[in-house]
Amino acid sequence: MIFFRRSKLPLILLSTISIIILSCGQQQQNLADTAVHDSINNKAASSADTLTTSANEIADAATILSKKQVPVLCYHDIKNWPPNLRTSMKEYIVPIQNFKDQMKILHDSGYKTISPDEYYAYLTTGAPLPEKPVMITYDDTDEEQFTIGKTEMDKYGFKGVYFIMTISIGRPRYMNKEQIKQLADEGHTIASHTWDHHSVKKYEGDDWDNQLLKSKNTIEGITGKPVQYFAYPFGLWKPEAFPELEKRGYKAAFILSTSRDTTAPLYTIRRMIVPGTWSTASMINSMKKTFNRN
Numbered sequence: 001m002i003f004f005r006r007s008k009l010p011l012i013l014l015s016t017i018s019i020i021i022l023s024c025g026q027q028q029q030n031l032a033d034t035a036v037h038d039s040i041n042n043k044a045a046s047s048a049d050t051l052t053t054s055a056n057e058i059a060d061a062a063t064i065l066s067k068k069q070v071p072v073l074c075y076h077d078i079k080n081w082p083p084n085l086r087t088s089m090k091e092y093i094v095p096i097q098n099f100k101d102q103m104k105i106l107h108d109s110g111y112k113t114i115s116p117d118e119y120y121a122y123l124t125t126g127a128p129l130p131e132k133p134v135m136i137t138y139d140d141t142d143e144e145q146f147t148i149g150k151t152e153m154d155k156y157g158f159k160g161v162y163f164i165m166t167i168s169i170g171r172p173r174y175m176n177k178e179q180i181k182q183l184a185d186e187g188h189t190i191a192s193h194t195w196d197h198h199s200v201k202k203y204e205g206d207d208w209d210n211q212l213l214k215s216k217n218t219i220e221g222i223t224g225k226p227v228q229y230f231a232y233p234f235g236l237w238k239p240e241a242f243p244e245l246e247k248r249g250y251k252a253a254f255i256l257s258t259s260r261d262t263t264a265p266l267y268t269i270r271r272m273i274v275p276g277t278w279s280t281a282s283m284i285n286s287m288k289k290t291f292n293r294n
């Protein structure tokens with residue numbers, strides 16, 4: 001357990017570097033794969049359509065890509081920095097007071113939290129959103145996302161989205177089943193972040209069921225509610241994931257601040273990590289910049 005815990009952050013950091021290195025190549029790959037994605041996207045769209053009772057048709061990829069994006073914040077650890085913490089680690093650890101200030105500025109600036117269901121309905125059917133929508137998401141099942149994250153959000157009536165890595169449930173310093181059930185009961189969205197956080201880019205064969213289905217079934221067994229949303233570990237994805245997600249009942253999936261797939265935007269919805277070093281002003285400015293580009 002300790003080994004796993006200690007190994008997690010360096011893995012995340014390595015992947016962040018990978019995102020930067022891979023992003024240029026990924027653009028080219030996206031273009032080359034357009035034809036393949038078209039059929040995937042059509043399939044996903046028709047399937048999603050059957051899930052949507054309020055509309056006969058859902059928007060096509062170009063329409064979805066043209067819509068104004070909702071800022072989606074991504075948090076990992078919320079705790080005070082230990083002495084001598086490496087600068088590179090500060091991206092993933094938000095000091096408690098910073099987090100409190102960030103929730104307060106969102107509230108004071110008029111932001112309202114929305115759920116993935118609301119974002120999905122807006123993207124696919126044009127359902128209305130609040131004037132200043134935001135989504136607050138948490139990755140990796142860390143316990144303080146419940147003890148601090150939920151407590152702070154409760155002050156403002158905010159609801160969050162918890163992307164659960166199911167292998168960690170009940171381990172020391174991670175959320176347990178009861179906490180996850182309580183979050184679901186109180187209206188937060190519980191979603192999947194795989195079984196054990198391996199990169200989707202490496203999946204083949206049984207990996208799809210082990211990572212996408214096993215985690216979904218585990219969470220649904222805890223909450224009694226369907227799991228329909230997914231966040232890629234490290235924000236890394238490959239096009240083969242779209243039909244694999246779709247056939248296991250996922251309506252949408254979330255990346256990080258990289259480019260969305262031009263033919264499957266519902267499976268590449270953008271999020272933004274809030275680094276522990278940011279002021280509240282940096283966060284608000286970055287929300288505007290990150291979600292205003294294609």
Ligand SMILES: [Zn+2]
Pocket residue numbers: 139140193197233234
């Ligand atoms: Zn993660």
